[in-house]
Amino acid sequence: MIQPDNLHIRPVQPSDKSAVLAFCQHTWDDEADYIADVWDLWFSDPSGHILVADLSGQPIGMTRLVQFSAAEGWWEGLRVDRAYRCQGIGSQLTAAALEVGRSLGFTTLRTCVSTTNTFMHPFVHQQGFRPLGNYAVYYTEASDNAPIALQQLGSQDCDRIWDASNRFAPQKCDRLFVVRGAKWQTLTPIILIKHKEHLEIE
The missing domain is CATH 3.40.630.30 (Gcn5-related N-acetyltransferase (GNAT))
Known part of the structure; x- marks a missing residue:
């Protein structure tokens, strides 16, 4: 001991x-x-x-x-x-x-x-923590099919992204995004713009 x-x-x-x-x-x-x-x-x-x-x-x-x-x-x-x-x-x-x-x-x-x-x-x-949500990890085999084309969004799209996130997660407590690995942070308009400026959103 x-x-x-x-x-x-x-x-x-x-x-x-x-x-x-x-x-x-x-x-x-x-x-x-x-x-x-x-x-x-x-x-x-x-x-x-x-x-x-x-x-x-x-x-x-x-x-x-x-x-x-x-x-x-x-x-x-x-x-x-x-x-x-x-x-x-x-x-x-x-x-x-x-x-x-x-x-x-x-x-x-x-x-x-x-x-x-x-x-x-x-x-x-x-320790005082309470359940907030769950997520699942999915895997799949690599494919030879053509990848889905991604479009780089501009700063003018931030309002549209924010509106979409609110529709997807209407409750504020659910508006989290993964940052720096498997960490969750509250998504706000300011954070959205910040990460868009660093080209982290497509």
Whole structure:
């Protein structure tokens, strides 16, 4: 059992990488963890806040908070070394991440949990999260048919795009879009224009 005095939550350091990636190799039994693929990107992202659980100088857990705007954020990447699970470390990491969000002024914080990750469902509920929606991932075989032609939209089309999104999702809480991977952010006219200017909408 971990002694509380020996554990503290702190911001990530460059030297934590090898230890974190080592325990992330054993996150799941039947599939590889993606943390190793995104670690360098996460570490260099100024909008992200990675926290680690430090046990006497050794990282044994991690999580990440991402800031989308002044009021909106995303929580992800909760991991705990298998040797130290079920001792409250995940709860401490989550509490620390939520406190960072409060200190940044977040009024909305979202996360995403797989339907197959049944252990996490009651956990996120205990942390104050509530179900918002579901999405499914679909795959298909590659086709030799001609691809569907896409038309590059201009800034003059933003009003039309916004009207279409409102018809598709009349409730404000449903107007979310995927940003920076599998993260959901509220869609607003300002954000729509911003992403259109960066040629991210077709």
